[in-house]
Amino acid sequence: MEYKNGNDTNWYVLGKVNDANAQNWFTDTLLSSSQLPSWSGNSLGWIESKYNLDSVNLADMVQFRFVFTSSVFWGAGVSIDDFLISKEFTNDAKLKFFVSPSNIGVAGSLTPVEVLLENYGSQTITSLNINYTLNGGTPLIYTWNGALPPDSTISISLAPFTPIAGNNELKAYIEWPQDLNQANDTILINAFGFVFSGLPYSDDFENGTGGWISNQINNTIWELGSPTFAPLNTSHSGNNCWDINLNSPYFNFANAILTSPTFDLSNLNIVTLQFWLNYSSESNTDGLFVEYTNDGITWQRLGSIGDPQGTNWYNSTLTSGNQGWSGVNTGWQSCSYIYVAPWGNNYFQCRFRFISDFNLVDAGASHR
Numbered sequence: 001m002e003y004k005n006g007n008d009t010n011w012y013v014l015g016k017v018n019d020a021n022a023q024n025w026f027t028d029t030l031l032s033s034s035q036l037p038s039w040s041g042n043s044l045g046w047i048e049s050k051y052n053l054d055s056v057n058l059a060d061m062v063q064f065r066f067v068f069t070s071s072v073f074w075g076a077g078v079s080i081d082d083f084l085i086s087k088e089f090t091n092d093a094k095l096k097f098f099v100s101p102s103n104i105g106v107a108g109s110l111t112p113v114e115v116l117l118e119n120y121g122s123q124t125i126t127s128l129n130i131n132y133t134l135n136g137g138t139p140l141i142y143t144w145n146g147a148l149p150p151d152s153t154i155s156i157s158l159a160p161f162t163p164i165a166g167n168n169e170l171k172a173y174i175e176w177p178q179d180l181n182q183a184n185d186t187i188l189i190n191a192f193g194f195v196f197s198g199l200p201y202s203d204d205f206e207n208g209t210g211g212w213i214s215n216q217i218n219n220t221i222w223e224l225g226s227p228t229f230a231p232l233n234t235s236h237s238g239n240n241c242w243d244i245n246l247n248s249p250y251f252n253f254a255n256a257i258l259t260s261p262t263f264d265l266s267n268l269n270i271v272t273l274q275f276w277l278n279y280s281s282e283s284n285t286d287g288l289f290v291e292y293t294n295d296g297i298t299w300q301r302l303g304s305i306g307d308p309q310g311t312n313w314y315n316s317t318l319t320s321g322n323q324g325w326s327g328v329n330t331g332w333q334s335c336s337y338i339y340v341a342p343w344g345n346n347y348f349q350c351r352f353r354f355i356s357d358f359n360l361v362d363a364g365a366s367h368r
Contacts (some may be wrong), residue, residue: 001066005059013037014051014064021055023151024048033069039078046081050151054088089180092121093128095172098189099155104296106262107165107193113158115172119148120184128176134161135169163193165211194262194296194349199271201263205240211261212242220245220254220354236276236332244354250286254356262296265346273302273350274336277312280328284316286356289324290337294345302337302350309338319357 002011016037017026024047031038039049068078099114113132119125125148131139140159148154158172167190174185203210205224214222227233227243235241242258244250265271273290281287290302305314305323312335316326341348 001064003056003058003062003064006061008059011065014056019051021052023050025051031069033071034067038069046079052088053085086181089121090123091125091176091178092119092181092184093125093174093176093179094118094120094184095130095174095187096153097187098170098172101161101163101168101170101189101191103189103191105163105168105191105193106196107163110160110162111191112160113170113172114155115158115187116153116155117144117148117174118153119150120181122150124149125176128174128179130156130158130172130174132158132170132172135164135167136171141175163191165193166213167191168193192296196264197261199263199265199268204238205242206238213259214242215257215259217255218251218253220250220256220356222256222258222352222354231280231328232278234278234332236278242352250281250354250356252356252358254286254354256354257351258353259351260349263348265341265348269341269343271339271341271348272336273339274334276332277325277335278329278332279325281326282356282360283327285319285326286354286360287316287318287324287326288352288354289314289318289322290350291353292339292348292350294342294347296347296349299351302339307337309340311336313337318355320355322355 001014003014004011013036015022015025017029019025026037026039028038028040030036031040066080094117096116096118099116100112105111115130115132117130127143127145129141129143131141133139142156142158144156146154161168161170170189170191172187174182179185197211205212209224212224214224216222222242222244223246224240224242225246226235226239227241227246229245229247229249232243244254244256250256279288291299292302293299301322303310303313303323305316307313312333314323314325316324318324318326339348
């Protein structure tokens with residue numbers, strides 16, 4: 001990193017390795033490609049670097065730049081984000097992030113809440129309140145006492161909470177009358193509460209959603225009930241099924257997702273997913289497919305056309321390039337897939353995803 005003053009045409013390196021005025025500043029005293037001090041190697045994830053500009057003889061007008069150089073070898077490179085120049089306050093407490101919970105949790109299970117507090121000011125912090133709310137509810141107040149020197153961090157445990165099924169928004173914030181900078185006092189996290197279901201599992205959806213969650217884009221949605229729009233105007237059994245728009249066709253540019261509960265596959269490395277399916281859509285364009293996740297974050301399509309693990313599994317390549325079901329079937333059909341769990345991973349969740357392009361619509365799809 002370099003800087004220059006005003007109209008000066010010369011650029012100067014900012015800082016050095018082990019600089020007393022900096023944190024996480026430069027790792028290489030002499031980079032071979034530039035012959036200058038720099039960051040190099042692998043940071044093993046994002047790091048926060050800071051420099052006290054009071055130690056530098058800066059003019060009223062100053063400019064900074066990042067300079068990247070390389071030799072004959074190559075790597076992934078470098079990323080820079082959240083660049084900030086700010087005044088140092090005497091008293092400035094900052095909440096950096098939630099240590100716990102993560103973005104996913106188990107609904108109904110007591111979950112720890114932990115935040116990372118940083119002293120961004122020049123004076124030691126000895127006491128303050130850290131409060132947090134769950135989904136905008138009553139704040140839970142915690143009074144912290146201790147000694148946090150400037151440029152230091154501490155992990156603080158707050159009262160645990162019990163996630164509900166679905167989204168849980170946690171908002172933590174500092175209450176400290178002496179804080180001269182409130183802009184960095186608040187942090188948010190959305191933790192999705194999953195409902196774990198044991199095996200064997202079955203649901204005919206006659207008694208509600210059973211923990212399945214429907215999301216939509218562009219007025220096309222998985223709805224639970226008795227379908228009336230032909231030709232998908234029957235349930236496979238009983239009164240209810242999940243259907244794309246119970247009483248109307250689907251719309252263009254659809255992206256409707258129906259997500260299952262989360263399943264614990266402990267001691268079961270091979271399981272069979274089975275359901276009944278009915279569909280009517282624009283062939284080779286609009287349709288549905290099944291996705292799965294082993295961590296609640298990354299989703300991938302389950303199976304392919306002609307997959308030996310599947311029965312009645314996919315017949316088309318859809319608008320997105322994904323393989324799935326499209327066209328008009330001859331009524332409800334049984335579909336199944338033999339899933340082999342990754343070694344050491346007991347987490348499994350699936351979802352039905354219906355998509356469409358910009359042209360032509362039909363009844364959609366139903367499953368039970």
